[in-house]
Amino acid sequence: ASEFAPVISPDGKKLAFIARDASGTTMLWVRQIDSLAAQPIAGTDSAHSPFWAPDSSSIAFLYQNTLKRVDLVGGAPRTLCESNLGGQGGTWSSDGVILLGSTLVSGLLRVPSGGGACQAGTELNRERQERAHVFPEFLPDGRHFLYLARNSKQGNTGVMVGSVDSKEAKFVLPSSSQAVYAAPGYLLFVRGQTLMAQRFDTGRLELSGEAFPVVEQIAVSPFGDGMFSVSSNGVLAFRSGTSGNSQLTWFDRSGKSLGSVGPAGAYVNLALSTDGKRVVFQRQNGLGHRDIWQMEIVRPVPQRVTFSTSDETNPIYSPDG
Numbered sequence: 001a002s003e004f005a006p007v008i009s010p011d012g013k014k015l016a017f018i019a020r021d022a023s024g025t026t027m028l029w030v031r032q033i034d035s036l037a038a039q040p041i042a043g044t045d046s047a048h049s050p051f052w053a054p055d056s057s058s059i060a061f062l063y064q065n066t067l068k069r070v071d072l073v074g075g076a077p078r079t080l081c082e083s084n085l086g087g088q089g090g091t092w093s094s095d096g097v098i099l100l101g102s103t104l105v106s107g108l109l110r111v112p113s114g115g116g117a118c119q120a121g122t123e124l125n126r127e128r129q130e131r132a133h134v135f136p137e138f139l140p141d142g143r144h145f146l147y148l149a150r151n152s153k154q155g156n157t158g159v160m161v162g163s164v165d166s167k168e169a170k171f172v173l174p175s176s177s178q179a180v181y182a183a184p185g186y187l188l189f190v191r192g193q194t195l196m197a198q199r200f201d202t203g204r205l206e207l208s209g210e211a212f213p214v215v216e217q218i219a220v221s222p223f224g225d226g227m228f229s230v231s232s233n234g235v236l237a238f239r240s241g242t243s244g245n246s247q248l249t250w251f252d253r254s255g256k257s258l259g260s261v262g263p264a265g266a267y268v269n270l271a272l273s274t275d276g277k278r279v280v281f282q283r284q285n286g287l288g289h290r291d292i293w294q295m296e297i298v299r300p301v302p303q304r305v306t307f308s309t310s311d312e313t314n315p316i317y318s319p320d321g
Contacts, residue, residue, distance in 0.1 A: 004017070004018045004048060004049060004050070004221070004227075005221070005225065005226070005227040005228055005229055005237075005238070005239065006227070006229065006237045006238070006239060007050055007051060007052060007229045007237070008229045008230065008231045008235050008236070008237040009052050009056040009231060010052055010053075010054055010055070010056050010231055010232040010233075011056040011231065011232065011233065012033070012231035012232070012233045012234070012235035013032065013033055013034075013056065014030055014031065014032055014033065014056060015030070015031045015033060015237055016028060016029070016030050016050050016052065016059055017029055017031075017038075017050075018047060018048055018050065019038075021040060025045055026045070026046055026047070026048075027040050027041065027044045027045050027046070027047055028040070028041040028044035028047040028050055028059065028061055028070070029041065030059070030072065033235070041059070041070055041072075041077075042076070043070065043076045043077045044061065044063075044068075044070060044077060045063075046063055046064070047061040047062070047063055047068075048061065048062050048063075048087055049061060049062045049087040049088075049089065049090060051089070051090040051091060051092060052092065053069075053092050053113070054092055054093065054094045054142075057071060057072055057073065058070065058071045058072065059072070060080065060090060060092060060098060060113075061077075062087040062090075063077075065082060065083060066079055066081070066082050067079070067080045067081040067082075067083075067090075067098070067100065067111060067118075068080060069113070069115075078115070079115065080098070080111055080112075080113070080114075080115040080116070081109075081111045081115065081116065081117065081118045082118075083109065083118040087100075087101070087102075088101035088102060088132070088134035088135060088225075089101040089134055089135035089136055089137075089147075089178065089225070090136065091136045091137050091138045091145060092113060092138070093138045093142040093143075093145075093164070094142040095142050095143075095164075096112060096113040096114065097110060097111075097112070097113065097142075097164055098110070098111045098112070098113050099111075099121045099136040099138070099145060099147075100118075100121075100136070101132075101133060101134030101135050101136055101147070101148075102132065102133075102134070104132070105124070105131050105132060106120075106124065106132065106133070107120055107121060107122035107123050107124050107133045108120075108121035108122040108133045108134075108136050108147060108162075109121055110164075121133075121136075121162075121164075122147065122162055122167070122169065123167060125149070125169070128149070128151060128156060129151050129152040129153055129156065130149045130150065130151055130152075131150050131151065131152055132149075132150040133147050133148070133149055133150075133160075134147065134148050134150060134178070134225075135147060135148045135178030135225055137178065137179070137180050137181060139161070139181050139202055140181065140183075140202060140232075141202065143163055143164055143165060144161055144162070144163050144164075144202075144205065145161070145162055145163070145164070146159055146160070146161055146172070146178075146179050146180070146181065146187075147159070147160055147161075147162060147178075148160075148175070148176075148177070148178045148179070148225075149169075150311075152311065155174065156174075157174070157175070157176055158171055158172070158173055158174040158175050159171075159172045159173040159175050159178070159179040159187070159189065160172060161205045170205055172187070172200075172205070172206070172207060173187065173189065173198075173207060175189050175190075175191070176224055176284075177189045177190035177191070177220070177224065177225060177226045178225050178226065180228070180229065180230050181200065181202070181230075182197065182230045182234060182236075183232065183233065183234050185199060185200055185201065185202065186198060186199060186200055187200040187207065188214065188228065188230060188236075189226070190218050190220060190225075190226030190228070191211070193216070193217050193218050193219075193220060194213050194214075194215070194216055194217075194218065195213070195214045195215040195216075195218045195226065195228055195238065196211045196212065196213055196214065197211065197212055197213075197214050198210070198211040198212070214236075215228075215236075215238060215240070217240050217241065218238055218239070218240065219238075219239040219240055219241050224284055226238075227239035246264065246265070246266070246267055247260050247264045248260060248261040248262055248267060248270075248279065248300075249261065261279075261295075261297055261300050262295055262300030262301070262302065263300070263302070265283070265302065266283050266284065267281045267283070268281060268282045268283065268284070269281060269282040269313065269314050269315065271315055271316045271317060272317075273317045273321050274317060274319055274320070274321055275321060276297070277296060277297055277298070278294060278295065278296050278297065278317075278321070279294070279295050279297065280292060280293070280294045280295075280305070280315040280316070280317060281293055281294075281295075281315065282312070282313050282314065282315060283302075283304075290311040290312060290313050291304055291305070291306045291307070291311075291312055292304075292305040292306045292312045292313075292315045293305060
């Protein structure tokens, strides 16, 4: 299973996803909705974070720190931009503008769909203590876009709407999940593990009415994004279940499995203590708040370490433990 959501094409006819083949190679695959057979896309080994061109003819994806584009009619993938991109979502407008989310402390990045230098697409609002802009999604006008503004304060993380014509941004929704527009006028977002919908006016860029559930038990990735996408004509694709769960397993230096450790769960940014007796990791709760947890190897019961209202991430042990 991939940590990235299946991505439905804008025309609702094709599904792109990341998967491993029989040899263990991770690559981009595409399946026609009216067919059970999926086809691997040549030249996309180790691809991740795919997203579609607005005409459903091409797919952009990340490979290491490179943004690439592949046309489904044939030809090898070509490089659009090289940078320390990270890869937290991407979106492609009808005007040929690509916006990318970054895992770094930065705003969105902007790249021409024909290739060119990566430029700043948004700027962090330091007064709001924003620390990252991720998971952009263009609205139907191709000028405005949604994105998730992660914040150092737990309650301030939420969905914003920005514009390619301005540096101004408007707060739309408190959320730890990305939001996606769905015709004829809704925003879809995940609350806990439930896919929710709420009325959204694309003229006033405002929500109205109450949010209501659409699908229960939506899978959520270790990055906190809901595993769903929606086409321009209202086809919804999603993964259900508890994705993001993994099993800690010991391996020897030849790659042989020596047995598992502890229960299956969401383990992100692992670090072993110097003596190898404990492991520390980052875990996210249903509200998107991230804390540090620790577990002893011989008594593998996860124990929460931090309890503050801010996010704690990327733990490591000091040399003396």
